[in-house]
Amino acid sequence: MDWSQLTGALIGLVGVPLGVILGELLRRRQRAEQFAAAIFGKRLEAYDSLINILFESHRIANEVIDNTKLSAAERHELISAAIMPIAEHTTRNVLYIDEELGAHCTALFMGVEDLRDLPESERQARLAQFQRDWREARRMILEDSGVIKVNRLFRDINRPTISSPVIERIRELRREQDNEI
Structure with a gap:
């Protein structure tokens, strides 16, 4: 047996399993x-x-924050009613919604009912933190759902010129918010 025959046999021996593995x-x-x-x-x-669900819960949270006529019990009841649908939805859709993001969204409105009872300086700080957490939740949802990448892909394909004084002001405010965080 010479080298050419041996080489052919070796190539066959290696090639067949390699082909099977690559095919699989x-x-x-x-x-x-x-x-x-x-x-x-x-x-x-x-x-x-x-x-x-989050936008509806945010509407309820704003009502709890802004309405001075609500009692502590009423505020607690409203916030509980805002949180429960979020918890149920994230639990029901655990296969599709990131578990940590679901926990963040569920906890987002917790404690909002107590803002009214805090001293003004602490109230403003907690309210600002709540608003940052709200923006961050929306950003994470857009990112984890894949919507941000799809929108970027569409922009790359279409190359639209989206600009106006209002849009420029929004972009400026976003840059300021990003610098604050």
Whole structure:
């Protein structure tokens, strides 16, 4: 047996298992890609519902913060009613909503009912922290849901010129907020 025959046999011996392994890896990747679209759709639905629940809860929290006529018990009842749908939704959609983000969203409104009872300086500091946490929750939802990447992709494809005095002012305020954090 000469070297050329031995080399051919070795290539065959290595090539067949390597081909099988590569085929299996490609098959698994294709299968994962098939599931990814379905999972992305369900995640987007779960996050869309979550953001809607959060906006309603934020409306309730603002009512609790601004309405001086509410008693402590009424404030507590309203905030509890705002928190419960968030907790239920994040628990029900644990397959699609990040667990830590769900916990952040659930805890977001906790303690808002007590703001009225705090001294003014502490009240303002806690209110500012609540507003920062609210903005951060929205940012994390947009990021974890994949919406930010999809929007960037659309902007890269379309290259729209989105600008106006109002938009420029919004961008300026965002930069200021980012510098504060």
